[in-house]
Amino acid sequence: MSARGGSPMRLRGLLRKEFTQVLRDPSSLAIAFVMPVILLLLFGYGVSLDAKHVPIGFVADSPGPTSSSLLGAFRRSPYFAPRVLPDMHAAETALMTRRIDAIVHLQSNFAAQLKGGRNAPVQLIVNGVDANQARIVEGYVGLAVRDWAQQRARAHAEHMNQPVVLEPRVWFNAEVRSRNYLVPGLIAVVMTLIGALLTALVMAREWERGTLEALMVTPVTLREILLGKLIPYFVLGMGGMTISLLLALWLFDVPLRGSLWVLFGVSALFLLAALGMGLLISVVARNQFIAGLIAIIATFLPAFMLSGFIFDIGSMPVWLQWLTHLIAARYFVTLLHTLFLAGDVWAVILPNALALALMAVFFIGVSRLRIHKRLD
Structure with a gap:
C-alpha cells in the first residue's frame, strides 16, 4: 500500500x-x-460545601426551661456544635477569635414574650468573612428555630399564625x-x-x-x-x-x-x-x-x-x-x-x-x- x-x-x-x-x-x-x-x-x-458541626455560641440573658429547650434543638441538630457562653462580651470575643462562627442570643424577656403570644425575636450574629458559609449558617439557624417553635406550639396546643407553610422537596440529590x-x-x-x-x-x-x-x-x-x-x-x-x-x-x-x-x-x-x-x-x-x-x-x-x-x-x-x-x-x-x-x-x-x-x-x-x- x-x-x-x-x-x-x-x-x-x-x-x-x-x-x-x-x-x-x-x-x-x-x-x-x-x-x-x-x-x-x-x-x-x-x-466540602456542607456546613456541619458549625461552632456557635449560645447566650441566654435569663436561662430557663424555654432557653434550655431551644439549646437542646441546636444540640440535636447535626449542623451545629453549640457552646453555652455566659454573656455577649464572652460571645463576641469568641467570635472575633474565630472560636465560633455565629452567636444565638436570647434576651431576658424572650420566655415572657413567647408565653404571652407576642413576637419573641432571636438575635443572630454571623461571621461574614466567608459570605457563602455565613448564608448557609443563617439559613440553618432560621430552620432550626422555626422547627423548634413549631414543635413547641404543637406540644402546648398553641396556634401559630402561619398562613403559608413551605414543604420543600429536594430532587436529584435528596441527601444534599x-x-x-x-x-x-x-x-x-x-x-x-x-x-x-x-x-x-x-x-x-x-x-x-x-x-x-x-x-x-x-x-x-x-x-x-x-x-x-x-x-x-x-x-x-x-x-x-x-x-x-x-x-x-x-x-x-x-x-x-x-x-x-x-x-x-x-x-x-x-x-x-x-x-x-x-x-x-x-x-x-x-x-x-x-x-x-x-x-x-x-x-x-x-x-x-x-x-x-x-x-x-x-x-x-x-x-x-x-x-x-x-x-x-x-x-x-x-x-x-x-x-x-x-x-x-x-x-x-x-x-x-x-x-x-x-x-x-x-x-x-x-x-x-x-x-x-x-x-x-
Missing part, C-alpha cells in the same frame, strides 16, 4: 512503539492512574451532600489534566529528542503519526476514567442514575477533545516545560474555575458566561452531573455531547493542519 494511503502494518508498528514507550515512562502512568486517585481522595475528603456534586465535577478536571498533559508533554518531548523528526523522514503518513499518538493515550485516559468512576461509586458512594454506556460515550468525546487540545499545545510549544505550563493555564485552570465544577456559572458576569461556552469541561461537567444525579435526560445529553464532538473535531483537525512533514 502506498505511503499516501497509509499502511495498517505501519500503524501497528507505531502503536506498539508508543505502548512500549508508555510502559517504560513512569510519568505517563502516574498522570493516567496515580493522579486521579490522589486528586479524588484530596477533593473527595478534603473539600456536596460530595455528590463535587466528585462528578472533579472527574472532568481529572480527565482534562490526563488528556491535555499526556499528549502535550509526550509530543513536546518527542520534538525535543528529535524522535518525531526521525519519523518525518520515513514513509509514515501524518494520519498514522496522529493515530499512533492519540490511540495509546486515549486508552490511558479511559483507564483513568474507569478508576475515577470506581472511586466515585464505591468509595464516595455517589449514585449513578444514568446509563453507564452513555457515560463512557460522552467521556470518550471529552477525552478526544482534551487530547486534541494537548496535541495542539505540543505542536505550538515543542518544549516540555512550556507545553506543560500552557496545558495547565489553558485547560486545567478554566476547567477548575469556569466549568461549573465549584462556582455557579449563572452567578458569573454575562461576558464570562459567554466565555465558558469555549471551554470543553463546561459541557462535560453538565453531562456528568446529569448522568450521575438525574439520569438519562436526553434534552441535556444530546446538545452537550454534540458540543464535545465538535470541539474534538476542531482541535484534532487544527493539530493535523499544524503538523507538516518538514523540519521548519
Whole structure:
C-alpha cells in the first residue's frame, strides 16, 4: 500500500512503539492512574460545601426551661456544635477569635414574650468573612428555630399564625451532600489534566529528542503519526476514567442514575477533545516545560474555575458566561452531573455531547493542519 494511503502494518508498528514507550515512562502512568486517585481522595475528603458541626455560641440573658429547650434543638441538630457562653462580651470575643462562627442570643424577656403570644425575636450574629458559609449558617439557624417553635406550639396546643407553610422537596440529590456534586465535577478536571498533559508533554518531548523528526523522514503518513499518538493515550485516559468512576461509586458512594454506556460515550468525546487540545499545545510549544505550563493555564485552570465544577456559572458576569461556552469541561461537567444525579435526560445529553464532538473535531483537525512533514 502506498505511503499516501497509509499502511495498517505501519500503524501497528507505531502503536506498539508508543505502548512500549508508555510502559517504560513512569510519568505517563502516574498522570493516567496515580493522579486521579490522589486528586479524588484530596477533593473527595478534603473539600466540602456542607456546613456541619458549625461552632456557635449560645447566650441566654435569663436561662430557663424555654432557653434550655431551644439549646437542646441546636444540640440535636447535626449542623451545629453549640457552646453555652455566659454573656455577649464572652460571645463576641469568641467570635472575633474565630472560636465560633455565629452567636444565638436570647434576651431576658424572650420566655415572657413567647408565653404571652407576642413576637419573641432571636438575635443572630454571623461571621461574614466567608459570605457563602455565613448564608448557609443563617439559613440553618432560621430552620432550626422555626422547627423548634413549631414543635413547641404543637406540644402546648398553641396556634401559630402561619398562613403559608413551605414543604420543600429536594430532587436529584435528596441527601444534599456536596460530595455528590463535587466528585462528578472533579472527574472532568481529572480527565482534562490526563488528556491535555499526556499528549502535550509526550509530543513536546518527542520534538525535543528529535524522535518525531526521525519519523518525518520515513514513509509514515501524518494520519498514522496522529493515530499512533492519540490511540495509546486515549486508552490511558479511559483507564483513568474507569478508576475515577470506581472511586466515585464505591468509595464516595455517589449514585449513578444514568446509563453507564452513555457515560463512557460522552467521556470518550471529552477525552478526544482534551487530547486534541494537548496535541495542539505540543505542536505550538515543542518544549516540555512550556507545553506543560500552557496545558495547565489553558485547560486545567478554566476547567477548575469556569466549568461549573465549584462556582455557579449563572452567578458569573454575562461576558464570562459567554466565555465558558469555549471551554470543553463546561459541557462535560453538565453531562456528568446529569448522568450521575438525574439520569438519562436526553434534552441535556444530546446538545452537550454534540458540543464535545465538535470541539474534538476542531482541535484534532487544527493539530493535523499544524503538523507538516518538514523540519521548519
